[in-house]
Amino acid sequence: MPKTRNKCNVCGKIYPEGQGITLVVSDEVVTLHSRRCAVKFLKAIIDGLGPDVSREVVKKVKKEFEEIVSKQALKTSKKI
């Protein structure tokens, strides 16, 4: 079976499938070879959305992660 190779959408680096980070948004597939490129890409998305839209999305996502973190904190404290 031939190995599928992905091309990083940020820096153009070719890397084997299974490595790196793949983002799928509807029918758009974004392939990113490293976390550094992923962060770069995500920052560009935030900039592209414009401050009004991105502010709302950022607030929502922050809240979602806060809930996950607080649930994890609860689990950890139960163990101790």
Ligand SMILES: [Zn+2]
């Ligand atoms: Zn890259």
